[in-house]
Amino acid sequence: MSAPTARTGDTEGADSRRPKTERADTERGDTERLAAERAAAERRDAERRRALRSMKALATSLLAVAAVIFAVSFALQDRYPWLGFVRAAAEGAMVGALADWFAVTALFKHPLGLRIPHTAIIPTRKDEIGETLGEFVETEFLSDDVVATRLAAYDVAGAAAHWLTEQGNARRVVDEASGAVVGFFGLLDDDRMREAVEAVVRTHVIEPEWAPPIGRLGVRILSSGGHHAAVDLLLDRFDDWLVIHPDALTNLVSGRLPSWLPSFVDKLVDERVYQELRRFIADVRHDPAHRARRAFDGYLAELADRLQHDPETIAGLEAAKARAFDDPRIRELAAQAWAAARSAAVDALSDPDSELRRRMSAALADAAGRVAADPELRASLNQRISGAAGHLVSTYRHDIASVITETVRGWDPAETTDKIETQVGRDLQFIRINGTVVGALAGLAIYTIATLISSAF
Numbered sequence: 001m002s003a004p005t006a007r008t009g010d011t012e013g014a015d016s017r018r019p020k021t022e023r024a025d026t027e028r029g030d031t032e033r034l035a036a037e038r039a040a041a042e043r044r045d046a047e048r049r050r051a052l053r054s055m056k057a058l059a060t061s062l063l064a065v066a067a068v069i070f071a072v073s074f075a076l077q078d079r080y081p082w083l084g085f086v087r088a089a090a091e092g093a094m095v096g097a098l099a100d101w102f103a104v105t106a107l108f109k110h111p112l113g114l115r116i117p118h119t120a121i122i123p124t125r126k127d128e129i130g131e132t133l134g135e136f137v138e139t140e141f142l143s144d145d146v147v148a149t150r151l152a153a154y155d156v157a158g159a160a161a162h163w164l165t166e167q168g169n170a171r172r173v174v175d176e177a178s179g180a181v182v183g184f185f186g187l188l189d190d191d192r193m194r195e196a197v198e199a200v201v202r203t204h205v206i207e208p209e210w211a212p213p214i215g216r217l218g219v220r221i222l223s224s225g226g227h228h229a230a231v232d233l234l235l236d237r238f239d240d241w242l243v244i245h246p247d248a249l250t251n252l253v254s255g256r257l258p259s260w261l262p263s264f265v266d267k268l269v270d271e272r273v274y275q276e277l278r279r280f281i282a283d284v285r286h287d288p289a290h291r292a293r294r295a296f297d298g299y300l301a302e303l304a305d306r307l308q309h310d311p312e313t314i315a316g317l318e319a320a321k322a323r324a325f326d327d328p329r330i331r332e333l334a335a336q337a338w339a340a341a342r343s344a345a346v347d348a349l350s351d352p353d354s355e356l357r358r359r360m361s362a363a364l365a366d367a368a369g370r371v372a373a374d375p376e377l378r379a380s381l382n383q384r385i386s387g388a389a390g391h392l393v394s395t396y397r398h399d400i401a402s403v404i405t406e407t408v409r410g411w412d413p414a415e416t417t418d419k420i421e422t423q424v425g426r427d428l429q430f431i432r433i434n435g436t437v438v439g440a441l442a443g444l445a446i447y448t449i450a451t452l453i454s455s456a457f
Contacts, residue, residue, distance in 0.1 A: 048422045055429035059097070062436045066093035084451070085444060092443015093436045100435030104428045108417050122420055123413035130408025138401035147393045148386060157371055157381035164368035171361045178349040178357060185346050194335050206325050211314040215307030222301055228288070231296065235285045242278055 070090035077083040105111045106119040122129065140146070164170050221227050242248065284290045306313040348356035371377055393400070408416070 045422055048426065052422065052425045052429070055426045055433075059101070059429045059432035059436070062433060063094060063097040063101070066090045066097060066436060066440065070094060085447060088447030089440040089444040092446070093440035096435035096437075096439020096442070097432060099439075100432045104431055107428070108421050108425075123417045126411065126413055126416055127409050130405045133408065134401040134403075134405035137404055138397055142393050142397045142400060144390060144394060147390055151382075151386040151389055155378065155382060156385050157378045161368040161371035161378070165365060165372055170365040170368065171357075173364060174357055174361045175352065178360075182346055182349050185342060194338050197338065202325075206321065209314065209318060210321055211307040211317045214317075215304045215309075218300065218304035218307065222297065222304065227297075227300065231293070232285060235281050239278060239281045239285070242274070242281075246274065 070087055073083040073087035073090060077087055102111050107121050108123070110116065110119045164173065284292045307317065348354045351357070371381065
């Protein structure tokens, strides 16, 4: 019994070489794609850092210019009174620039290294920000009303169906799914898989009693008369067999006659038995009320009842079932069947031109065409998709939001600060620039109003 097992293993090894090569190519492609995406992200971050430094330099330069203008105008305003307006504008610009510099800097670090309260907000309150963000996403983005409204606004089934009907898209889906299935098969351990399948079959198929369900099924079949066609088929096949093998009954009866009878008597007896048997089969076949049929129906009804209620009959069937499934030959046959099915599936799914893939692509495209052409079917599918998505969101809303909270909690404070500042810091520098401009205008306005009031009195 070991030789077939060894050949099966050799076949599995040969069949698995091509999928392993394809998986290696796929993994290599994924690695290269991830490396390219990582390099592109690093280039974008480098560009953002350059833009951030440029905007910081601009905002700081405006502060320095305001300081220079303030110093010059302050020194010369006694000689040139109109420079008082310039000094006031420059003074307001410096105040606005310094205030907004402090506000922007306090988001990411302690200004000038001084541990002033409520500064370095992002690194010190990172976890609280993550929790707040998670709660905001949970309540504002993942609420039942929001999800239902968003899904109702989109024809998800129609969009998917139209996309699948486009040339080559159904084949792409089948190719990707086939690769995933082949990869999944490659991860499976055959011995463990056979054990798992055997455990499932034993738990849900073998261990439950078979006799009562079979008996109930027999009652339904007998009450509907569905067994009559099977009986007619058996009678026809038996009669056909007798026609093909006319000598099958030779000596069956004549062999038990006294030896002193003439040989022609034996022949007559055999011929008579043969003809009577065929005539009996014909009578039973054409007479639905034949006593043989009634006797057979009675036997089947009694058997169905005993299978449901007779402990001895039930125990006998269960014992026969246990002996059959515990037979090592049956278990070996099941193992070979699994290996053959796995090998056939891997071969069919690995070959881009296999009949299975072509039929799957055609079936998927056909189904998509039917969905695209049937508004009622699309509406039904959209309703089911919305219901499923709503159920998932309602059930796992908190878990989805907690991903944000836990992710932010796991970030390094310094790295988090650097990433956030890189992403939004350039835009925040406009606050400093705007503060400089607004401060200058506010200072000029205040000084002008004060001068007008003073001159009026």
